[in-house]
Amino acid sequence: MQLRKTFFVGLISVALLGGCSWFSGEEDVVTMSPLPKVENQFQPTQVWNRSVGNGTGEFYSNLRPAWQDNRAFAADRHGIVKALDIDTGKEIWSVDLSEKTGFLSRNLPALLSGGLAVANGHVFVGSEKAQIYALNAEDGTVAWQSKVAGEALSTPVVSDGLVLVHTSNGMLQGLNETDGAVKWTVNLDMPPLTLRGESAPTPAFGAAIVGGDNGRVSAVMMAQGQLIWQQRISQPSGATEIARLGDVNMTPVVANNVVYALAYNGNLAALDLRSGQIIWKREIGSVNDLIVEGGRIYLVDQDDRLIALDTQGGVTLWRQSELLHRNLTSPVLFAGYMVVGDSEGYLHWINTDDGRFVAQQKVDSSGLQSNPVVAGGKLLVQANNGEVYAFTR
Incomplete structure (x- = not known):
């Protein structure tokens, strides 16, 4: 297995704030x-x-709540998932997705990581252990559990009968919403050094628009898992390895047939939804x-x-x-x-x-x-x- 050098966004922030000189001989103190x-x-x-x-x-971690109707759903990294009444916060149900083990009577944490999504009566969440869980929204029971290509660091996205998952090794996968079976996989490519985190895809007119660690935005046809177009919005440059990071880790936004995307150390770009051509761009990174x-x-x-x-x-x-x-x-x-x-x-x-x-x-x-x-x-x-x-x- 190829060793991947991965950095936490928070760790990079700490390094920059503390004037760490891992990547250069100079000290830049940012407070x-x-x-x-x-x-x-x-x-x-x-x-x-x-x-x-x-x-x-x-x-x-990208873990954050989701909601539907009168319920909020939230989880912790260990594996606890809860449904709460949206008006009162009262607990409706709670499940523990950690792995049961007899060793010292301790459970192995599920390492939930990808944020929660709720759709069609199910709650979806991913993990650092490359697992996607679908829970029944009514009572929290596990409807299915599926293995994916890598750490599921982004929030699962449900569209057109698929659960879309962007994994830490640059794979976009479409899972059958009914049983979690992997229907297709697209390799979005990735450089050896990236930020920790992945772009969640945005469905639009039968396509999934997603950012990549290689500084590109891609459009993938969801029915077949075929790449439609790719557009680079970040070009690696700079004297240090951090300065050359160009990940598109945010969720692209589609409005009026225009895709808006943003890269770290890169650009804010407006792209034509059909062709991926750049309409305009600004030098702003995030x-x-x-x-x-x-x-x-x-x-x-x-x-x-x-x-x-x-x-x-x-x-x-x-x-x-x-x-x-x-x-x-x-x-x-x-x-x-x-x-x-x-x-x-x-x-x-x-x-x-x-x-x-x-x-x-x-x-x-x-x-x-x-x-x-x-x-x-x-x-x-x-x-x-x-x-x-x-x-x-």
């Missing part, structure tokens, strides 16, 4: 911005909170998911600047730079505001018109790493210690 002072224009209301196992701890809404693009760049751009040409509308290097989550739009979390456990609420702060709140001292989730009229946030919170405006 986290102090918490900005914000006069709250309103106070977000915490509706409930509920513990879901031990969370992710110090590990980099691993975070972005938002396209109302003719605007909202994103967090790799230095944790909040940026709003116009979809027509990528013109910058505003930029907020008071949260530099606070290891922000991807942004979400909730109750008319842009919301991000940070590694110190704060939620920041930003005016989408001009980028000004309108509210700030401390959620959990263990820190926030996974993306907030908009669940109807509530905002779900999972802290690193596994605590899940629900807020309203």
Whole structure:
């Protein structure tokens, strides 16, 4: 098996923040911005909170809640998965996917990693052990379990009768939604050094649009698993190995037949959905998911600047730079505001018109790493210690 040098995004951040000189003889000391002072224009209301196992701890993970109808679903890295009432946080069911073993009466952790998805009466989650689980949403029983090509670090995506999984070794696989059987595999190629994490595919008109560790965005026909087009949006350059990383780890966004994608150390690009040709691009890099809404693009760049751009040409509308290097989550739009979390456990609420702060709140001292989730009229946030919170405006 080929040895793959893989780095946690969080580990790279620590290296950069601490001035580590693994990749060069120079010391670049980058410090986290102090918490900005914000006069709250309103106070977000915490509706409930509920513990879901031990969370992710110090590990980099994409685990985050999912929801459907009146239920929220959340998991921890060990293997605990819970269904919670969306209004009260009351536990409806709980299952443990860790492996039973007689050795010292301890269970081997399932190492859940890929985030949760819920569709058609099932909850889907992947693991670092290359397993995909489909649970019955009603009671948490396992409907099926399937082996995939590598670590399932991205969130499974359900579309057209398939469960799409992008694995850590650069494989995009389509699994039968009914029984988990692998129907096809596409090799997206990958360089020897990559960031830890993979792009979740976006279904659009029978195709799956997905980012790759090689700096390309690919379109794959879901029915046959055939590659339609590929487009590079990041060209390796720079004096250090970190500077040459160009992974497209975010989930591409498709709006009005345009694909919007973002690469680490690369570009924000708008691509034609049918051909993959570049319509325009801007020199902005990130691993975070972005938002396209109302003719605007909202994103967090790799230095944790909040940026709003116009979809027509990528013109910058505003930029907020008071949260530099606070290891922000991807942004979400909730109750008319842009919301991000940070590694110190704060939620920041930003005016989408001009980028000004309108509210700030401390959620959990263990820190926030996974993306907030908009669940109807509530905002779900999972802290690193596994605590899940629900807020309203």
